[in-house]
Amino acid sequence: MAKVTIRDVALAAGVGIGTVSRVLNNNANVSERTRSTVLEAIETLGFVPNAAARQLPRKKPYQAIGVITRPFTEYYSFAERLRGVHRALEGYSDTYELVLYNTYSTLDYNERLESIIENSMMLGLLVLDFNLSKEQKEAIRQSGIPFVGVNHVKAKDWPCIGTDNEIGGEMATEHLLSLGHRRIAYVGNDLIDPDGFSTSKERYLGYLNALEKAGVEQRPEYFRVGAMGYEPARLMTLDILRLPERPTAIFAMSDTQALGCMAAARELGLRVPEDLSVMGYDDVEFSNHIGISTVRQHLELSGEVGMRYLLRLIAREAPERLQSLPSLEVIPRRTTSVL
Amino acid sequence: MAKVTIRDVALAAGVGIGTVSRVLNNNANVSERTRSTVLEAIETLGFVPNAAARQLPRKKPYQAIGVITRPFTEYYSFAERLRGVHRALEGYSDTYELVLYNTYSTLDYNERLESIIENSMMLGLLVLDFNLSKEQKEAIRQSGIPFVGVNHVKAKDWPCIGTDNEIGGEMATEHLLSLGHRRIAYVGNDLIDPDGFSTSKERYLGYLNALEKAGVEQRPEYFRVGAMGYEPARLMTLDILRLPERPTAIFAMSDTQALGCMAAARELGLRVPEDLSVMGYDDVEFSNHIGISTVRQHLELSGEVGMRYLLRLIAREAPERLQSLPSLEVIPRRTTSVL
């Protein structure tokens, strides 16, 4: 159906477009009769006022900044990044609206990105946890929208911030090794996930590096990957722990998955860390509350730094180099102990 | 500084406005020289293109739905509600943008709301966890923007959805009583928080009801409220557990706070649930993973149902009555046990 405008409504209702506008804005100066006639016309025509057109004549312009991310509601770690984003935006709340593009899949992601560019409604764009293709970067650049990436390995062709997952994976594994563990399992997402993300692969490579440096043989049966999240991790761990010779430690690629490992251990009557050490990754907030040993990757800070920089780009302030994040840190807590 | 338009830029650069538009949109047909002249003018004038005006001539209209909430990044429970909101929006991602208004304070909240109404850019508004005043409801209604409330006790004057905190508090306490506990403490937020929220008060009233029905005396020293969150809960619990006669159970008003209670117990060498039962509230995701006994209030579903209804209102589809949430449920897990 073609787009219906205020003019169509006026025509259908047999009134002027000014009158239609008045009922739209609940202006007092309209008789009850004409009002209802207009309302009826709006109804039957399915008229939806164009937001941009309404906004145009108003004094205060609509200024919005977009944040595009993979489903943050499914991952605590994304939510923590967003916390930093909001921190950076504090004080700007009456200046910029935050438009959150929560995508569901790569396809969805690409479409949203395209639509953002087409609409050209965003003053700036923060790309959270997503790898843009060369073409996509080029397209955004063409559009003239300032953009910044968060959680991406440093690249020359766009301003981005992130940490090195391979190093992090190595650190986590080294921690376990330093505690005397030799039978260490890896539990994570599929190495290449549907969204083309290689986080799991990177952390796994770090794990391999650490083992190799320590001269520890890597056992294939201690390597399990699958869908992301708590439940798959629990199931995979159950499998691992039923092995004839079970590992004494597990490196889970996220804190949420570490929770799954711990649940599996509990189900089998194994104590953590006495019978099994569990190492997580991310250092989300609950990890501290519960006492999960993990690798801190400064999630919140990453969002904050990224957004601050984007704000600078938008304001065209001297774009000093993008500040880099503090180093990854191993945070030993109560789920890992000496063998 | 007055608003600078494309015309000012054209004037300053000594070119036509069409040319300015072309450089703005990275159109090929501009000589390198004029391009840089224009860019310079843009720079010195600090020109920012008006988003609405840019959008207007394009084919695809900008359609956005606003969600206004208290700082969701600080509360897991809000994040879970948002998950439901997103679920409801799945499949509409190419139709509606989701604009998230994450507020920092009541003042901020009121300002944002005003600005939303003034801009009239939103097709609909979902109000998450915030009590609107009569005037505010009236103002939104005047603006003609469809709106729905989530987490509000049922009211006649606007469509909203929510659960009864008093009943929930009573259920939680009854669970503890049924396990034989008589010395039960309450740990929560200040009864009236800075944002005028009375969630804590309501749950506390439920707690009192349950005690009274059971004929259990309520001890003032078992009542502690303070700032929201893990850390304050931990500190308050530390106090309570050092009492000459410490309670055998604690009802914490949220799962996050329950975590704080558990941490305090651990610090004092008390086992949960053997030495102390801890009851939470919310049933956020990690509660299941960790095994916290709690009251399920269907957070995710609330966001989903609310947004679905809003979508109907926007589409002007038969607004059958707003579906109500399932009843609250006590979910006993591993942090509560018989005395």
Add this chain to the structure above:
DNA sequence: CTGTTAGCGCCTTCAG
């Protein structure tokens, strides 16, 4: 109370 007329700021032909 209501129709009409100017723009809102920008994009997009259309001639040069």
Add this chain to the structure above:
DNA sequence: CTGAAGGCGCTAACAG
């Protein structure tokens, strides 16, 4: 390659 003109859909003054 570039300037000028027409319109995007709506609001807001202005006369009735």
